[in-house]
Amino acid sequence: MVAYLDRIVAAVEQIVQGTWSIIANIIPPSQVYDDSVTLPGVLPDQVVKRGAVVKADENNVANVLVGTFPLAPGESLPIEIDNLNKILVTGTAGDIVYYYGS
Numbered sequence: 391m392v393a394y395l396d397r398i399v400a401a402v403e404q405i406v407q408g409t410w411s412i413i414a415n416i417i418p419p420s421q422v423y424d425d426s427v428t429l430p431g432v433l434p435d436q437v438v439k440r441g442a443v444v445k446a447d448e449n450n451v452a453n454v455l456v457g458t459f460p461l462a463p464g465e466s467l468p469i470e471i472d473n474l475n476k477i478l479v480t481g482t483a484g485d486i487v488y489y490y491g492s
Contacts, residue, residue: 419492423474426488429454429481433474433489441470442491444477454481
């Protein structure tokens with residue numbers, strides 16, 4: 391416990407002195423899938439590892455539903471999912487949704 395507290399004290403001292411930094415290892419996705427679907431339509435059968443984001447086009451005439459969740463024109467919704475085809479999008483014929491998955 392003392393060693394843990396010593397590390398906290400050392401980190402606080404570095405913050406106060408302005409010498410503390412965080413090194414983040416950001417790993418980019420290995421594959422990105424993005425496109426649009428004009429309703430009525432379905433998202434493709436595509437496996438994703440990091441989920442997806444669905445966005446309603448800003449010029450849609452009405453809300454679209456992602457499952458039972460309404461998206462107003464221009465709004466987006468991140469979704470934790472393993473395949474894009476599991477995302478059910480419904481709305482007015484001719485409205486457009488964009489998706490991004492990785």
